[in-house]
Amino acid sequence: MSKLQLVKSGTPQPRPNGAEPEFLKGLNPAQYKAATTIAGPVLIVAGAGSGKTRVLTYRIAYLLSQGVSPHNILALTFTNKAAAEMKERIAKIAGEGAGHRVWAGTFHSVFARVLRSEAEHLGYTKSFTIYDADDALSLIRNIMASMGISQQQFTPQSIRSGISWAKNQMMSPHEYALSANTLPEKQTGAIYHEYEKRLRANNAMDFDDLLLNMIRVLKNQPEVLKKYQELFKYILVDEYQDTNRAQYVAIQLLASGHKNLCVVGDDAQSIYRWRGADIRNILDFQRDYPNAEVVRLEQNYRSTKNILAAADAVIKNNQGQIKKTLWTENAEGDKITVLGCPSDREEAEAIVTVLKRQMREKDFDPKDFAIIYRTNAQSQQIEDSLRRANVPYTIVSGVSFYKRKEVKDTLAYLRLAVNPTDSESLLRIVNEPARALGKTSIQAIQLYAQENNIPLFEAFKNATKISTIQKRAQISSVQFSQLIEKFTLLKDEIPPAEFAVQYIEATGLLRMYKEQETEDALDRWNNIQRLLSHIAEYSARTENPTLEEYLEQIALISDLDITDTTKDHVSLMTLHAAKGLEFPVVFIAGLEQGLFPLGKAENDNEEKEEERRLFYVGITRAREKLFLTYAERRYRFGELSYSRPSEFLEEIDSTVLEYEGAFGMPAAAPQRRTGFQSPGFATGNNTFKNANNEVFKNFQSGGFKSNSAPASRPAFKSSQPRQPFYNDIQKQEYHSQIPVNTGALKVGVRVKHQMFGEGRVEAINGEGTQKRALVAFQSVGRKHLMLQYAKLEVIG
């Protein structure tokens, strides 16, 4: 292909020798340097809102204009959404074809694509299945059950995160076992070993394997390494501060030939330490590549001066942060508004009220707003309020659709047709709908498979030979295997969309839900239909659609129905999901001690610094106006809990803050409760410090001191009584009877027990004499302890 064809007419043709393309003209000097320094290693330190995405896009467009082939460019982004947007922007500058031929995607999706073609080197087949976190979890549950390890004592989740941590450190089961000291670690090691064995037997990889196997194949197959080093002549890595050890190694391998590696990141926005991100990757880049060019993007084009001042004030409380001076030519802008509310429900109402007021007075549209929170669970209240107020909204990512049972079941059927050795998928749906194959029969069949060393699916085919199960189960097993086999053969004969419809119809899953005739079952039936139409959509927009590819996309693109920015919706999302986005108006909700920062961070400085970076990310999403909200009491785990406002609020200069109590709402506010006067909360003119000090007096962290309970406040005598509100009161009075001496014992604290030694409190249940704590001990795993008997000493 000639290099001229790569550039669409209408964009400037590359002129030979140094003449520069038109599109670079709008860049500032630092951006220009970042976009055009294409040879050798480059580190771009890009502050929030400094035009990073633009620079990356232009850099790729520039590469293309210099005659680089699109398929020689690898751009690794943190989300698939970011990759898709980048491709789109490149397409606009350099032409449709070029834009789409660039290798752009997440580490996981790009590596999955590579691994499909190199699977044989690893002992896998092309159609390997990708297990998401939930699949991995149920595999671990099965393993624990078969190994006779109590799931009460060791949660499958903790085992899984242990395994994932080991994988991210590139530790084999053997290495992990060698370094294991405590009992939980030893158990994890044993399970890890079996887990790896079963993944292989199932022809399946988990998320971590996509990175590890990539490294494996590059390290062990020199010709494969060479091939991809040649292919990926220019490598760009976005969000480099959030890469983990395995990603780091993979990049090193790929880039070690030509060294045209450009990494972009901001240490202040590193928010994925918990999943293995290693901030040293960015801090040490210059050591890894001594001749690296370093470009700093410090001019912010996004936010007002006040918003930047707040962000700066917050982040400077972190010790381990590269010094950076972010500045802007933008206007000073409005002050940041803090909204204090009595409850989570009223917080949600206040957000919606203020949001509507902003739309009315400042002429904003719904799409100009984002509501951001620390935990997914917070979305519910806000959703309810938005729905009641008829404000259109979408939730970015979130748990939702693909995690639903019926959807996962449908996907398991499809996976099984693609990869019949996938025993996890098989076990998931073998009795869904009921086929008279219960626990006992399945255990017997599993045993048979094990003894004869054949895949589970083969055992089902040969069920008539298994004398330990009943005749009825034998027949049922054979019928089931015949159903799957029939469609395994049909799979490549008809288009994926049609196939899926016929197949799922034949499984009886749809009929089962239809016959139940409950509202819930109808919902589930609809969800399966939605999934089937989604496959049809995928098929329609893809050149050579295959079921394998569709399933891979589903596994790797969790937020597939991501925010449609063309639609006029308010966006709801977690702080993590907000990274990389921007909105004119941003609400950050739930700024409470114990929620944001999370309780676990309270006594752990590194955790707290990460929470602070998360807050920094949140603040810098806002262009014009930022609201910070908190609730004095909120439901968590179905129980009411109290907390004081987040310590992060104190870190912001009072000069850029203004304060609005929930009852300083305009008269039009529907939930207005006159009479409420929280000290210092009333109107906007108090400086925050004053208000804050008052609040601290009233709300002791984690305690339930009787006179701090706000039961006597007139606010509870609502003129518009709502049922849940009164429930709040009852519950809360109940709570105030809890003996004060257990106040310091709460979820997250470390405790010491005479016999079991040190551990961490994971949950507290029950009341009064029945109150008990679930403690994870280093020595013996998890134990339920009655507090009135177990003398637990709180040690921090």
Added chain:
DNA sequence: CTCAAGTCTCCGAAC
């Protein structure tokens, strides 16, 4: 073996 009712975990973020 199956279904309904009871129990337990979850709410720490996501490829």
Added chain:
DNA sequence: GAGACTTGAG
């Protein structure tokens, strides 16, 4: 409070 998992009667 929801959803997944467990348990016990038919």
